[in-house]
Amino acid sequence: MAKGRGRRDKAVRRQYEEYPYPPRDPADEHSRLIEGSPSHLDELNHYLFSGNRDFSKPFRALVAGGGTGDAAIMLAQHLSDRSDQGTVTYLDLSSASRTIAEGRAKARGLTNMEFHTGSLLDLPDMGYAPFDYIDCCGVLHHLEEPERGLQALDSCLAENGGLGLMVYATLGRTGVYPVQNALKLMIGEKTQSEQVKMAKELINSLPESNWLNKNKYLSDHKLGEDAALFDLLLHPRDRSYLVPELLSMLLDCQIELVGFIEPIRYRPETYLKNDLLLKPVKGMDEGDKAALAENICGSLKTHTFYAKKSSNTAKTVAKFNPEMIPILKDKNPDLLVKALSAQSKLNVGFDGESHSFNVPEGAAEFVAVIDGQRSLSEIQSHFSLNWQNFRNRYAATYTLLNGLNLLWLRSS
Template structure:
């Protein structure tokens, strides 16, 4: 058995022992949403416009127990969803989860990411959350995924960050050192790890970090094992992250939490320093932000394969001619106080609320200009609704 095969076998053994994530199975669609898994929302975030079709193919690469798969299926009912995983135990839970909640548009395959060539065709959306950093060769993994992404397609990726997981890595190494050759006994490893945490002084940095950030989820053994006993983990910094991205041959479309990556969040009170920072190339700006705020435990971002449109909607004429519709990811609608796509509270003005109601009733495909004849909203406010991801826009003639 090669080293890579041994790593894959150890990872599969972990997730057969502790299928992950250990979320409960429901007899109905999951509550809420994750907009990154909703094709219309994700495409609009990445390109500025609504996609031409919702009849797409989606790949959930490393689906685990199917929490993301279930969302992908229910949030994209017109899509064909294909889910793969290395762990037979986790995959069995994923199949049961989707069957119970009525997610009927999913096919499951017991495969590694490296074996994707066995699945014919390409995909319009590839979701790969919490997988690449557990592969023995992440670059080979992302290149394999990229080969299955269709032209005009999007890839959503989540990988670990080194700076925000420093204490986790220390505890991982401590448990492994104490377990020695028995480190593949994950049940014993969980028990040992809990004993160590209970023994550490309350002022201990590793214990304090666990209590501040992870202890609630780590009450579940599957979460504790995934965090502290994993046999294979690669953590990234901005510099090594973009080495991985560059190896894919795909276009970086942006982080899906853009507010974190704003310079003024950290340097807004130091204008001279911010001016210097703004002269840096984008990647160096990202590096500066994570150096100044080293709480980055993961990176979540989109890649894409050209050709992809780019609609900043800077032209008034283009915006007036576009067809608007309400964003699909809102919680609390219809109300003037609601949660937006990113679960942030939004308070709509009377005019904004009226415009969104008009968008809901817009079955005839009226343009922004036509809707503004009946709603007292300025064009600048329409543009604000679009930048807040509260409406989707289809360009004229699309």
């Protein structure tokens, strides 16, 4: 067993040395910043620090398994846009990935990052802790014992700090593991590039009955990128989670879920419209609701979520209170205002599948006045409503847009 684990550890490292993932070119930093979840600064502030974190004060972030740098670069850029007090520590097994991430930091002129090569399992002995925030996206599911990885992260987290995590979700990956297993039976001692060749041949030979062929939500193997193909079908070690399995791992590590991204995908009401079906949902706790939503939806490929230590009693998720400032993920509200005013339904695509949501009354007028500066109480006075009436009128819009991860709150 220990021998097999050592071999797989080496194989994981070898994969990311030859195929850093996702493939990135530092030169592209001159034309765009890749932003996403977890770890967008406004998003993590909303979910982990009730929107109250002051980023003009020191803030230490760790990106564990930082890969080619997406989260680390975004976070370092966001922090440096706010002040010179935030730092990002990057750690990854793969030196090839680190070279790319460092190149991206250099292209942006970021000076608030430090880079290390090594395993996150060794973090407790590395002496970098404590961190206010730890990102670990797409990494834990590649460890022999993901719980040990989570415990290593937890040991470096400040008491009131938070985690932004992503692990694979089982149902949306339907079809991946039979093909992985088939390839494992065939690849023997082949080099990685020979494995890629074989995987491409196999994909072309799969019968219609194969579940990978039937799963329209998966496309990484069709992108023409060898790194993506390898990551999906030739990974030496990966596993996926159903919501209850994920919650059970968190519980074992004394970590508490704060919220899934996008929240609306984890609400049964997103998929169920019938009273008979919705009635039992009312009595469920949040974990069962999320598990139910996952089972009904069927296409979730990843679980992205924020979490904290169970012992952390500080407030986490920001609340729709007068002093809070609403902020749109896309700073320019024009497109959203247009979509909200055009029809009574808002159509949103999740993994290419369209979902339709009722547009709450007044949604467009509310979004039109969000400028990232005005607080809710200022917006309230703009509409000449008292707080209760304002809240009654716009809370549904907030719930919808926050659920779609388009709108967050912060206090200053």
